Amino acid sequence: MNSSVKLKETAPWIVLILIFSLVPVLNTSDYQLTLANHMLVWGLFAVSFNMLFGQTGMLSFGQALYYGLGAYFTGMLVDRIGPEWFLPGMGMGIIAAGLLALAIGPLTIRVTGVYFTVLTLAFAQLAWGITFKWYEFTGGDDGIQGILPPGILNDPVVYYYFTLALVLASIWFLRRIAHSPFGLTLRCIRQNPERVRFLGRRVRRNQLGIYIISGVFAALAGGLVAGVDNSIHTDMFFWTTSGEVILMSVLGGIGQFFGPFLGAGLIILIEDVVGAYTEYWSFIIGAIMLVMVILFPMGVLGEIQKLRARMKGRHAKREITGEGELGTDPRTR
Amino acid sequence: MDAGFVFIQFLSGLTVATLLFLVASGLTLVFGVGRVFNFAHGSFYMIGAYFAYTCVSMWNINFWVALAVSSIGVGLFGMLMESLFLRRIYGRAEEGGFQILLTYCFILIIDDLVKMIWGTEYKSIARPPGFSGSVMIGDLIMPTYNLAIIAIGLIVVVAAWLILTRTRPGRITRATAIDREMLNALGVNVPLTMTIVFGIATGLGGMAGALAAPLRSVTPGAGIEVIIDSLIVVVLGGMGNFWGAWLGALVIGEVNAFAVVFVPKWASLFSFLVMVVVLIFKPEGLFSTRKIRKV
Numbered sequence: 001m002n003s004s005v006k007l008k009e010t011a012p013w014i015v016l017i018l019i020f021s022l023v024p025v026l027n028t029s030d031y032q033l034t035l036a037n038h039m040l041v042w043g044l045f046a047v048s049f050n051m052l053f054g055q056t057g058m059l060s061f062g063q064a065l066y067y068g069l070g071a072y073f074t075g076m077l078v079d080r081i082g083p084e085w086f087l088p089g090m091g092m093g094i095i096a097a098g099l100l101a102l103a104i105g106p107l108t109i110r111v112t113g114v115y116f117t118v119l120t121l122a123f124a125q126l127a128w129g130i131t132f133k134w135y136e137f138t139g140g141d142d143g144i145q146g147i148l149p150p151g152i153l154n155d156p157v158v159y160y161y162f163t164l165a166l167v168l169a170s171i172w173f174l175r176r177i178a179h180s181p182f183g184l185t186l187r188c189i190r191q192n193p194e195r196v197r198f199l200g201r202r203v204r205r206n207q208l209g210i211y212i213i214s215g216v217f218a219a220l221a222g223g224l225v226a227g228v229d230n231s232i233h234t235d236m237f238f239w240t241t242s243g244e245v246i247l248m249s250v251l252g253g254i255g256q257f258f259g260p261f262l263g264a265g266l267i268i269l270i271e272d273v274v275g276a277y278t279e280y281w282s283f284i285i286g287a288i289m290l291v292m293v294i295l296f297p298m299g300v301l302g303e304i305q306k307l308r309a310r311m312k313g314r315h316a317k318r319e320i321t322g323e324g325e326l327g328t329d330p331r332t333r
Numbered sequence: 334m335d336a337g338f339v340f341i342q343f344l345s346g347l348t349v350a351t352l353l354f355l356v357a358s359g360l361t362l363v364f365g366v367g368r369v370f371n372f373a374h375g376s377f378y379m380i381g382a383y384f385a386y387t388c389v390s391m392w393n394i395n396f397w398v399a400l401a402v403s404s405i406g407v408g409l410f411g412m413l414m415e416s417l418f419l420r421r422i423y424g425r426a427e428e429g430g431f432q433i434l435l436t437y438c439f440i441l442i443i444d445d446l447v448k449m450i451w452g453t454e455y456k457s458i459a460r461p462p463g464f465s466g467s468v469m470i471g472d473l474i475m476p477t478y479n480l481a482i483i484a485i486g487l488i489v490v491v492a493a494w495l496i497l498t499r500t501r502p503g504r505i506t507r508a509t510a511i512d513r514e515m516l517n518a519l520g521v522n523v524p525l526t527m528t529i530v531f532g533i534a535t536g537l538g539g540m541a542g543a544l545a546a547p548l549r550s551v552t553p554g555a556g557i558e559v560i561i562d563s564l565i566v567v568v569l570g571g572m573g574n575f576w577g578a579w580l581g582a583l584v585i586g587e588v589n590a591f592a593v594v595f596v597p598k599w600a601s602l603f604s605f606l607v608m609v610v611v612l613i614f615k616p617e618g619l620f621s622t623r624k625i626r627k628v
Binding site: 053057059061107110111113114115117118119121122123125126129130133239243246247250280282283285286287289290293294297 | 364370418421422425427429430431433434435437438439440441442444445446448449557561564565568572598599601602605606608609612613616617
């Protein structure tokens with residue numbers, strides 16, 4: 001690994017850590033801190049989702065299931081027992097998400113393409129229906145309010161750094177996975193599952209593995225957001241939540257590891273800015289995404305990468321990085 | 334529980350099933366013919382309902398004329414959306430994912446457009462003249478409008494079957510599903526065929542929306558509820574299978590009708606349960622001829 005590659009690898013981390021760790025220092029507005037917190041948590045959710053979609057080519061429309069599960073484990077345990085159950089609740093939510101993914105995964109990954117999308121959607125909607133209808137247990141449409149993290153975490157700034165640390169650690173871990181032989185297998189599965197089998201790799205086992213990992217980190221994001229908002233709602237299970245995370249990933253660029261993270265920040269920013277002027281922000285997002293899907297399917301980060309590659313291409317041949325393959329323009333393939 | 338009650342419940346299930354079939358048939362038609370997954374199909378259903386509302390409640394047009402206007406209007410709108418946007422991504426690598434994304438954008442845009450034009454409050458329209466009453470079956474009441482819906486559904490099924498199997502456009506449509514390239518080589522304008530099929534499919538959705546408008550209140554959220562149900566129907570029947578959609582709709586309609594009687598609170602979850610169970614044992618749907626268990 002030469003120094004320029006090393007720099008390339010560390011640069012996004014430095015930018016990420018710098019920007020986000022400075023947020024509480026630069027301004028004291030609680031609202032902006034919450035906004036940054038949301039960017040972090042949704043960023044993690046989007047990156048974990050993209051391990052499925054961008055890396056492995058499995059478009060799940062049901063990641064809200066795990067996100068909601070993480071949030072409800074944390075929120076309900078705090079609500080029923082007390083704040084000291086915040087962290088254990090988060091842990092239990094993560095474990096539960098892993099186990100649920102282990103149970104549902106084998107059913108959903110049997111089918112491919114649109115069927116996989118619809119089946120994951122159905123499972124998530126089933127969970128939403130149960131949460132919505134089981135009023136006595138979950139609070140139904142009222143959701144649960146007043147979920148306070150325990151002790152020192154109750155301070156918004158401390159909780160922010162807690163989120164930052166967990167999100168960075170998780171993304172670092174997911175990045176390691178993406179660059180591991182397992183990650184390479186996943187990208188191969190996305191391009192040609194049949195050949196992966198010829199090479200003696202088990203397609204379904206790898207798919208199940210990443211499905212579980214993706215669900216676990218979605219649950220972590222859900223648990224974290226319960227502490228940011230101090231409340232949970234059945235909408236966390238709803239299909240629009242799964243849809244939102246897909247839009248974030250596509251906007252940022254599903255072919256880039258950090259694309260979904262950027263996309264999450266952008267969508268939250270757009271919602272915030274546009275939402276101040278009009279209630280029809282989903283129309284704006286829909287229009288932006290329509291243009292993205294048709295003209296820039298590689299997403300913001302992907303298009304930037306392509307532009308840079310084109311500039312560089314005049315001098316030297318394309319550098320082969322782990323993401324070179326992934327960043328191929330779908331229109332030209 | 335006596336036989337009369339069961340029969341009434343069956344008929345009300347059949348009404349729901351007919352409406353579901355009308356929506357799902359459009360969904361399955363574009364998927365079967367063009368491999369296009371139209372996630373926004375429910376939104377076209379919703380526009381149909383709003384068109385009917387505008388015609389009947391605001392312009393005082395006869396309901397049956399309004400039904401035709403809504404179906405054709407929604408169909409034309411669908412053709413516009415297909416030729417402006419959807420057509421541009423055909424043949425892309427990983428087309429399926431991009432179709433879902435693009436049509437998801439349609440949902441976001443159409444749902445907000447509807448809110449801008451018609452507002453967020455509930456709209457309702459009266460039942461058409463001559464169908465506002467009900468008939469007695471034993472000592473139980475059955476609204477005549479529900480019976481009309483069932484009859485219209487039957488007419489559409491038979492008409493669709495005749496067109497698809499007995500006419501030249503029907504043959505071209507079926508050929509598009511099998512081999513687009515060969516059809517193109519034979520001088521058929523395949524992109525135009527796709528646009529027309531998409532128009533017919535969304536028109537069917539709009540028709541279902543207009544038909545359902547007197548039964549259910551017209552709301553901006555209507556599209557979302559419908560798309561999930563019709564997805565279940567289509568997956569149950571095997572995607573792209575016309576008759577499968579009909580049977581899937583029947584199963585879901587009846588399951589809902591009877592679940593409401595026995596477990597009213599959890600009734601809405603039963604469609605999901607049916608789907609999960611079917612997919613566990615037969616992932617390709619009840620009637621699919623296509624193998625989808627790749628790898």
